[in-house]
Amino acid sequence: GEDVEQSLFLSVREGDSSVINCTYTDSSSTYLYWYKQEPGAGLQLLTYIFSNMDMKQDQRLTVLLNKKDKHLSLRIADTQTGDSAIYFCAEIPVDSSYKLIFGSGTRLLVRP
Amino acid sequence: DTAVSQTPKYLVTQMGNDKSIKCEQNLGHDTMYWYKQDSKKFLKIMFSYNNKELIINETVPNRFSPKSPDKAHLNLHINSLELGDSAVYFCASSQGLIASSYEQYFGPGTRLTVT
Numbered sequence: 001g002e003d004v005e006q007s008l009f010l011s012v013r014e015g016d017s018s019v020i021n022c023t024y025t026d027s028s029s030t031y032l033y034w035y036k037q038e039p040g041a042g043l044q045l046l047t048y049i050f051s052n053m054d055m056k057q058d059q060r061l062t063v064l065l066n067k068k069d070k071h072l073s074l075r076i077a078d079t080q081t082g083d084s085a086i087y088f089c090a091e092i093p094v095d096s097s098y099k100l101i102f103g104s105g106t107r108l109l110v111r112p
Numbered sequence: 113d114t115a116v117s118q119t120p121k122y123l124v125t126q127m128g129n130d131k132s133i134k135c136e137q138n139l140g141h142d143t144m145y146w147y148k149q150d151s152k153k154f155l156k157i158m159f160s161y162n163n164k165e166l167i168i169n170e171t172v173p174n175r176f177s178p179k180s181p182d183k184a185h186l187n188l189h190i191n192s193l194e195l196g197d198s199a200v201y202f203c204a205s206s207q208g209l210i211a212s213s214y215e216q217y218f219g220p221g222t223r224l225t226v227t
Contacts, residue, residue, distance in 0.1 A: 042116070042202055042218030043155075086153055099168055100216065102155040 004091060004103035011109045018076040020106045022089035027070055029091040034063065034074045037086045037105070046074070046087075076108075084110045115139050116219035118203050124225045125193055132189045133222045135203030143167075144186035145204040145216065146178060155202070161186055162209055190224075198226045 005023045012018045024032065030051050035043040049056045049063045049072075056063045062075040072089050086105040093101060116137045125131055137144060145168075146158045159178040160168035166178070175191040190197060203219040 037153075040220075042204075042220050043216075044218070045215045048215075088155065099157050099160075099170075105153045105155070107153075 004089060004101055006087075006089060006103040006106045008104065009107050009109070011111060012079050013111050014079060014081055016079055018074075018079045018083070018108055018110075020074045020076075020087050020089075020108065022072040022074075022103050024070050024072060024089065024091045024103075025101070026091060026093035027067060028094040030094070031092055032063075032065065032072050033090040033100070034061075034072075035088040035090060035102075037088065039085070043088065079108075079110050081110045081112060084108055115217050116203055116205055118201075118219040118222050120222060121220065122223050122225075124227065126227055127193055127195060129193050130189070130191045131193060131224070132187055133201055133203075133224070134185070134187045135219060136185050137203075137205040137217070138184065139205060139207075139217060141205040141207050141217075142183060143206045143209055143214075144180065144183075145206075146186065146188050147202040147204065147218075149200040149202060149221070151199070159186075159188075167209070193224075193226045195226050198224055200224070 033048040034046045036046050037043045047058050060077045064073045086107050088105045089103045090100050119134045143162045145160045149155045158172050161180045164180045177189045180186045200221045200223050202221045204216045206214040206216045208214050
C-alpha cells in the first residue's frame with residue numbers, strides 16, 4: 001500500500017523538544033521529506049534526508065532515519081510558538097513514477 | 113515576488129457548475145503539480161506535468177481536466193462540480209521530476225466550497 005502514517009496530534013510546552021514520528025512504506029525510497037504547513041498556507045519544505053543517511057541536523061531540526069523499521073522522525077529543539085503547524089512526512093517510492101506520497105500530517109501545538 | 117501563485121484563493125459555487133483554478137510559477141521550473149487536501153488535511157497528488165507533458169494522472173474523475181498552456185502555467189478545470197469536490201487545491205512546482213532532492217514549492221492554495 002501507499003500509507004505513510006503519522007500520529008495526528010502533539011502538544012508541547014514552549015522551550016521543550018518536539019519529536020514527530022512517521023512510518024513510511026517503501027524501504028527503497030531514496031529521499032524522505034518533512035514539510036510544514038502553517039494555517040491557511042501551502043506546504044513548505046523543512047528538510048529532507050537521503051536514504052543512505054541515518055541522521056541529518058539543520059539548526060534546531062534533527063531528522064533520524066531507521067531504514068530497517070521504515071521509521072522517520074523529526075526533532076525540533078527549543079520549540080517555539082511559531083512552530084505550531086501541521087507537519088507532513090513524505091516519500092517517493094521507487095515504483096511511484098515520481099509521485100510524492102504524503103503522510104496524514106501531525107498537528108503540533110506549542111503551549112506558552 | 114510570489115513564486116507559485118493561484119487564483120482564486122477562495123471559490124464558492126453551486127453543484128453542477130464548471131469552474132477553473134489558475135496556477136502560475138515564476139521560478140523557471142519544468143514540472144508542475146496539482147494536489148487536493150481534504151477536510152482531514154490528507155494531501156494527495158492529482159496531476160503532474162513536466163515540460164507541458166502529462167506525467168502523473170492519478171485516479172481522478174474525468175470531470176477534472178488540467179491544462180498547461182506553457183511551462184509556467186498549469187490550470188485546473190472542473191466540470192459538473194459535486195459536493196465531494198470541496199477541498200483545498202494546491203498547485204506546486206519543482207525544478208525537475210522529484211525523484212531526487214528537487215524541492216517542491218507550493219502555492220497558497222484555493223479553498224473550493226461546493227454548495
